[in-house]
Structure formats: structure tokens, C-alpha cells
Amino acid sequence: MNYRHAYHAGNFADVLKHAVLALVIAYLKRKEAPFRVIDTHAGTGRYRLTSEEAAKTGEWKSGIGRLLGPDAQPLPAGVARQLRPYLDAIRAANPDGGLDFYPGSPLIALSLMRPQDTLVANELHPEDLSRLRSCIGGDRRAKVTGLDAWVALKSLLPPRERRGVVLVDPPFEEAGELERACTGLAQALKRFSTGIYLLWYPIKDVKPIGRFHARLATLGAPKMLRVELMIERATNPDRLNGCGLVIVNPPYTLEGEIAAVLPELERRMAARGAGSGNRLDWIEPSPAQAPGGAPQIKRRMRTSR
Ligand SMILES: C[S@@+](CC[C@H](N)C(=O)[O-])C[C@H]1O[C@@H](n2cnc3c(N)ncnc32)[C@H](O)[C@@H]1O
Numbered sequence: 001m002n003y004r005h006a007y008h009a010g011n012f013a014d015v016l017k018h019a020v021l022a023l024v025i026a027y028l029k030r031k032e033a034p035f036r037v038i039d040t041h042a043g044t045g046r047y048r049l050t051s052e053e054a055a056k057t058g059e060w061k062s063g064i065g066r067l068l069g070p071d072a073q074p075l076p077a078g079v080a081r082q083l084r085p086y087l088d089a090i091r092a093a094n095p096d097g098g099l100d101f102y103p104g105s106p107l108i109a110l111s112l113m114r115p116q117d118t119l120v121a122n123e124l125h126p127e128d129l130s131r132l133r134s135c136i137g138g139d140r141r142a143k144v145t146g147l148d149a150w151v152a153l154k155s156l157l158p159p160r161e162r163r164g165v166v167l168v169d170p171p172f173e174e175a176g177e178l179e180r181a182c183t184g185l186a187q188a189l190k191r192f193s194t195g196i197y198l199l200w201y202p203i204k205d206v207k208p209i210g211r212f213h214a215r216l217a218t219l220g221a222p223k224m225l226r227v228e229l230m231i232e233r234a235t236n237p238d239r240l241n242g243c244g245l246v247i248v249n250p251p252y253t254l255e256g257e258i259a260a261v262l263p264e265l266e267r268r269m270a271a272r273g274a275g276s277g278n279r280l281d282w283i284e285p286s287p288a289q290a291p292g293g294a295p296q297i298k299r300r301m302r303t304s305r
Contacts, residue, residue: 001125003171009047010060010102012269013243015067016229017169017200018108019265020245020258022086024165024196025112027251034116036164037109038156040149041171042121044128045135046093047102060102062231064090066268068099079264082257085112105167106136113141118161120145122152150184158192165196172202178212186219189248193221197248203228205237209244216246217286224283225250227258229266232274246283255280 008014028035049060066072067083068090075083089111093103103111106121113119121136122145123129129146136142145152149170157166166188170177178201185199203209216224230242247254262278270276 003173004053005043005104006047006051006053007057008059009054009104010049011063012229012231013240015063015269016227016243016265017198017245018105019083019086019261020227020247021105021167021198022089022108022112023082023254023257024198024251025109026085027253028163028165029114033163034118034161036117036159036161037113037119038159038164038166039106039109039119039121040153040167041169042106042123042132043104044131045104045107047104049100049102062269064099064102076264079261082260105169106132106142110136110139110142115141117141119143120156122147122149124148150180153184153188154191157188165198168197168199178208182212182215182219185248189219189221194249196250199246201244202240203230203234203242203244204240206234213283217283220285221248222285223250224248225255226279226281226283227262228279229262229269230277231269232271232276
């Protein structure tokens with residue numbers, strides 16, 4: 001386990017993932033009934049953007065820095081409206097008004113949740129787990145666990161509330177993690193088929209991603225929305241050229257909300273002079289994976305430059 005999120009917190013991938021998480025939580029709050037957020041790979045909860053780790057990569061500057069940093073232009077009104085829950089959570093983590101801290105997924109969730117809602121935040125890395133406990137352990141709505149995520153996923157589902165969102169955000173540092181994520185999602189869906197799932201994935205080399213989508217299509221979930229943001233053309237498989245989220249059982253409002261913000265996120269976060277793009281479409285269920293075949297999709301990736 002070499003991956004440490006402190007190097008990457010607030011980058012373009014976090015912005016996409018956390019903006020969608022915030023929209024899902026905002027939707028769940030429309031009903032009074034309590035819900036649960038399950039965060040299988042929670043990280044430490046809060047990241048100091050002036051830390052040595054954050055300074056080493058500077059990734060946050062071309063992520064959250066382009067939305068809320070000192071040089072960021074104001075957002076168009078429609079985009080600001082949709083991003084409001086997310087940006088409110090970032091502002092809540094920076095009570096002095098600057099951008100010194102970036103809240104991770106468990107802190108964003110807690111900042112948007114109500115007293116009746118609950119969070120289970122799971123993290124395996126012992127140091128990060130200890131930081132996570134110090135960050136959110138005092139909140140009576142939160143339970144912190146230190147299990148392997150795939151074990152946690154099985155033991156935590158279904159939640160007592162029978163409504164909620166499960167964020168699956170692995171580091172993808174080992175071979176076979178895309179496959180592992182598909183298997184984990186399939187097992188989770190058997191236990192909690194009506195849950196909302198957000199599965200984040202990196203886009204480095206595009207070929208394994210095609211196989212991943214094809215496998216997802218065979219899981220039997222009737223509704224799977226896919227959103228992808230490319231900050232540069234995927235010509236170098238060693239780089240994080242883009243990322244995506246598969247959203248199982250998305251709220252009916254989510255596709256329109258993401259469509260309203262995605263072009264602006266791409267415009268702001270695209271690497272200079274490279275071929276950025278975005279995609280928002282549905283993965284069509286397919287009975288079995290055709291050899292080498294990709295799942296049917298309703299819309300193709302839009303490449304902007
Ligand atoms: C991408 S980071 C999580 C970021 C966090 N979800 C956020 O959005 O703020 C992935 C985390 O998973 C942890 N991790 C790695 N393997 C794990 C496993 N098998 N089970 C649980 N956590 C794991 C890593 O230590 C790391 O903190």
C-alpha cells in the first residue's frame with residue numbers, strides 16, 4: 001500500500017468525484033427518511049494544501065484551485081448552482097475564507113449530512129486510519145472502520161436504513177484492481193440492489209477501460225450512468241490522463257445536473273494544449289460479455305481539443 005491521497009487531494013479527479021457525491025447526497029436529503037453513506041476507501045478526511053505532499057505535486061492547483069483558488073474566475077450561474085453543495089463543503093472546511101484545506105470524501109459527506117443520517121468511513125492504511133479517526137471520530141453520526149474495503153463492503157451491506165450511497169474509491173495501484181472493483185460491485189449489488197453506488201476509476205491506458213466497461217455491462221444493474229473527464233489525450237499510459245465514475249442507480253436528476261457542469265469542469269481543468277474531452281452516457285446492460293466486445297453506449301466521448 002504505497003498510495004497516499006495527500007499527494008493528490010483536490011486534483012481534477014477529486015473535483016469530479018466529490019461534486020457528484022455532493023449532488024447525490026443533496027438528492028437523498030429531499031426525503032426526511034435517514035440515509036447512510038458508506039465510504040470504502042476513505043483516506044484521512046482532511047488534507048492541508050500547504051503540506052509537503054500537496055506541494056510536491058501541486059495537483060490541487062489545476063483541480064479545486066481552478067474553481068475556488070485566488071485566480072479562479074467566477075463560475076457561470078447555472079454551474080455554480082449545481083456545484084453549490086460541493087463548494088459549500090469545501091468552504092466549510094476553510095472557515096477563514098481561503099483555500100488551505102481540502103476535505104476528503106468522508107468530511108464532505110458529513111458536512112452535507114443531517115443529524116439523522118450516518119456515515120461509515122473505512123480505511124486500511126494504519127496512519128491514514130489514525131488521521132481519519134482524529135478528523136471525524138468525534139462526530140456521533142460517523143463510524144470509522146479499518147478493514148479491507150472488499151471485506152467491509154460485504155459486511156456493511158445492506159445498511160439498516162435501506163437507502164444510501166456507497167462510494168468505492170480504490171487507489172488502483174495494483175494490477176487487476178479494475179477487475180476486483182467489478183467483482184466487489186457485483187457482490188455488493190447482490191446484498192443491496194437498490195443502493196446508489198459511485199465507483200471511481202482512473203483512465204491511463206484506454207484498452208483496459210474498454211474491458212472494464214464491458215464487464216460492468218454484464219453485472220445486471222439496470223441503470224448505470226458513466227461520466228468521464230479527460231484532461232489530456234490518453235497517449236501516455238503512465239499518466240492519469242482522465243478519470244471516470246460509474247454511478248449505479250443514479251437519482252433521476254443526476255444526469256442533467258452533471259451535464260450542466262461537465263463542460264465547464266473540462267474547460268477549467270484541461271491540461272494546457274492537450275486533447276481534453278468528456279463523456280456522459282449510460283452503460284447498456286448486456287447479457288454476456290462478447291469476446292473483445294464493448295458494451296453499447298448511447299453517446300460517445302466528446303473530444304474538445
Ligand atoms: C483514492 S484514496 C481515497 C480518497 C477518498 N475516498 C476521498 O475521496 O477523499 C484511496 C484510499 O484507499 C486506501 N486503501 C488502499 N487499499 C485499501 C483496501 N484494500 N481497503 C481499504 N482502504 C484501502 C488507501 O490507503 C487510500 O487512503
